[in-house]
Amino acid sequence: MYPRILIDLKKIEENVDVISSKCSARNIWVAGVTKVFCADSKITDAMINGGVTYLADSRIQNLKKFEGIEIQKYMLRLPMMSEVEDVVRYCDVSLNSEYETIKAIDKVAGEQGKVHKIILMADLGDLREGIFDENELVKTAGKILELKNIQLKGIGTNLTCYGGVLPTEKNLNKLINLKKAIEKEYHVTIDLVSGGNSSSLYLIDENRMPEDVNMLRIGEAFVLGRETTYGNRIPDTHDDTFVLEAQIIELKEKPSLPIGELGMDAFGNHPEFEDKGIMKRAICAIGRQDIDPEGLISVDARIDVIGASSDHLILDMSAAGDSYRLGDTVKFKLTYGSLLKAFTSEYVEKVYV
Incomplete structure (x- = not known):
């Protein structure tokens, strides 16, 4: 039947292995983003076999497909109030910027007998999701730390997807400084600094990735073999998966x-x-x-x-x-x-x- 897409699972697994190994050498954990292929189970398995640490998607319908897979699941898009119950049920971690949403997650997590982890998103200028004001972000972190059923797992940002703002040493160091400000203010440890997506990979190749960035959310590079800042091919990967x-x-x-x-x-x-x-x-x-x-x-x-x-x-x-x-x-x-x-x-x- 036509039209059809031919999917080369072996090439996808090889792409994931090459890029995940590159990240692992810099102590960076990788979340495999599955939304572009609608969380197809065979492609998801290829990602896991290739070495991703986490699975991540923007759609709760896709995340439901991962139920029973023993790997941490991340909700990438800020949760809608109407899907909070499902986010807590099917995801271990979610990205958030609104305290009212986080409070709702805390309430549902308590009802489900869970502790839900969040990554608090900072807007570094791309003007998609995230708290833009630095003081507001630090204060929001303090309020989150008071919640009983929420763990502040990390701080993160998104770049290039909307405004086209490039990840650089300067703006990623700003993210790291926000993480350090929270730790100093509240005497806590923040585990993850999620420094963006496939567009951040070029910083690894140029040996310019700040050391404290220890997580990336990778989708396009895995499936198309290219970084997304300049659109360059990643060596030893396939662009015909x-x-x-x-x-x-x-x-x-x-x-x-x-x-x-x-x-x-x-x-x-x-x-x-x-x-x-x-x-x-x-x-x-x-x-x-x-x-x-x-x-x-x-x-x-x-x-x-x-x-x-x-x-x-x-x-x-x-x-x-x-x-x-x-x-x-x-x-x-x-x-x-x-x-x-x-x-x-x-x-x-x-x-x-």
């Missing part, structure tokens, strides 16, 4: 410019086109409902992605000559965003190789 196959349903020569007055496309955009004359165009049976067309990387370099509607992917096959026929498949490697959509789509079959 996931390959999308889509079948050609039309193959014809057509003009490169639409004919007639132009308005909006199906998504409310006003597309622009370049006149390349008559081109050999293919339509594949997949579209924006399933993938991000801008995130497709053709394995055959002669094929260019032109665009897509909901259910149709349009390709320029001119340079490929007569290499493809109606019914053939075209293969693509995927960026993180396109992989996320493809794996979430129920219309894309998942095949393990």
Whole structure:
């Protein structure tokens, strides 16, 4: 059945092993982020076999799949009030920035007879989650330490995901100083400094990672073999762990410019086109409902992605000559965003190789 994703479990495990070993050599524990592949059990097993210390996801529906696995589970997205009971039931640790939410977790943890661990998130300028004001963060930590069913396990931050702010020695040392301020103020020990995601890996390679950072949350680097600050390949890893196959349903020569007055496309955009004359165009049976067309990387370099509607992917096959026929498949490697959509789509079959 097409379209489908071919999933190479061995290559994923090898990627995890390479990156986890790199982190372990710097005394950094790794949380394997499973959201991009919807916590698929076979891929999760490959991550565990590769050497991750923890499993982490943003969706409680995915974290429920880990019940019974003897490994610590992290809730990455700040918990909604409506899911607090499930967060305590299915997760050992959650990332938090709102004291009212943490109080609700404390209450539920008491009812469930548990002590729930949290990582208190600091906003270092990327302007996604986290407490921005340093004094507020230290005071919040003090209030958390008074709760009976909560353990302040660590302090963390998120970078590059929203604002594109890079992890640097400067901002990660700021995180470490916040951790030290809490320890000094309240005479406690904070176990973890969670210094970001795949975008922080370049600091290890450049020997610039501050020593006190001892945890990273890694997803994209494991599945695509690249760090996410500059998009560079990580040596000895694979970038083809996931390959999308889509079948050609039309193959014809057509003009490169639409004919007639132009308005909006199906998504409310006003597309622009370049006149390349008559081109050999293919339509594949997949579209924006399933993938991000801008995130497709053709394995055959002669094929260019032109665009897509909901259910149709349009390709320029001119340079490929007569290499493809109606019914053939075209293969693509995927960026993180396109992989996320493809794996979430129920219309894309998942095949393990």
